[in-house]
Amino acid sequence: MTEALYLSGATQGRVEVLSCEPDANGTYQVRLSATPFHPQGGGQPSDVGFIDDVAVTHVALQDGEIVHICTEAIALGQAQAIVDVEKRQLYSRLHSAGHLIGHVLQQAGWQPIKAQHWVEDAKVQFVPQEQAQTIELPELENWCNQYVTAGLITTVKQNADGYREVSFGEFSAFPCGGTHVENLAEIEHIQIQKLQLKKGKLTVNYTIVSKSAA
Numbered sequence: 554m555t556e557a558l559y560l561s562g563a564t565q566g567r568v569e570v571l572s573c574e575p576d577a578n579g580t581y582q583v584r585l586s587a588t589p590f591h592p593q594g595g596g597q598p599s600d601v602g603f604i605d606d607v608a609v610t611h612v613a614l615q616d617g618e619i620v621h622i623c624t625e626a627i628a629l630g631q632a633q634a635i636v637d638v639e640k641r642q643l644y645s646r647l648h649s650a651g652h653l654i655g656h657v658l659q660q661a662g663w664q665p666i667k668a669q670h671w672v673e674d675a676k677v678q679f680v681p682q683e684q685a686q687t688i689e690l691p692e693l694e695n696w697c698n699q700y701v702t703a704g705l706i707t708t709v710k711q712n713a714d715g716y717r718e719v720s721f722g723e724f725s726a727f728p729c730g731g732t733h734v735e736n737l738a739e740i741e742h743i744q745i746q747k748l749q750l751k752k753g754k755l756t757v758n759y760t761i762v763s764k765s766a767a
Contacts, residue, residue, distance in 0.1 A: 555619040558588055559590060560730070565635045566587060566588075566633075568631075568634045570584075570585060570604070570629050570630060571584045573627050573628075576622075580610070581622070581624075583609075583622075583623050584620060585621065588619055590602065590609060590612040590619070591612065591636075591641070591644075592612040592613050592614045593614075594730065594731075595730050596670045597647075597732070599613065600640065601637050602635050602636040604621065604627055604633070604635075608623065610623070610624060641732060642739075643672065645734050646740045647670040647671075647675050647761055648729075649733045649734045649740055650675070650697075650740050650743045651668045651677050653697055653721065653740070654743070654757055654759060656721065657700070658677075658757070662683070662685035663679035663680070663682065664681075664682050665678070666678055666680055674758075675758065676758045678756050679754065681753070690745050693757070697745070698742060700721070700722070701741070704737055704738035706722065706736055707734060709733070710726070721737055722737075741761060741767075742764055743759055743761055744761065744767070745758070745759050746758040746760060
């Protein structure tokens, strides 16, 4: 099994290329002994970057193995893996923003059930709990950004069952295998784009913007 270096925040590392096989799309499926590349999953897009000088365009989980889709063949043996840090930071900011929205609405009686943190289509879905409160869009955006401005620190740990959990400040932890900011201030500003209540489920569409654009 590939060692998941990305879980500790790594964005590069010396790795061993274990296999490199052509696929039907004209690209190559590469497996490594360890990887700093986060595979797509948990609502988060995969990292991209390079293994030596070969571009990694997508990373996926296949049958429990992490597979790197590369534009060219890579020789077996030692190689340098480097993640596109700018995109990693963007995905981490979006993922943390989604978690924060989940925490905030949970305080208002809404239970998060599903989320995706795509750049062009980030959203979190909720179901109402007993005494769920009605929240308007400007109120939710302001509430979230108060925590962003406060710069709550991110804590990552394993629970008693061995599962990874992520929390901010004093918020309770959510199970998560994704990447996150170290401090909520890195998000800069959460912009709530739409709130939609349909068939008993509340969907919150959001994005992140720089402070100067807020």
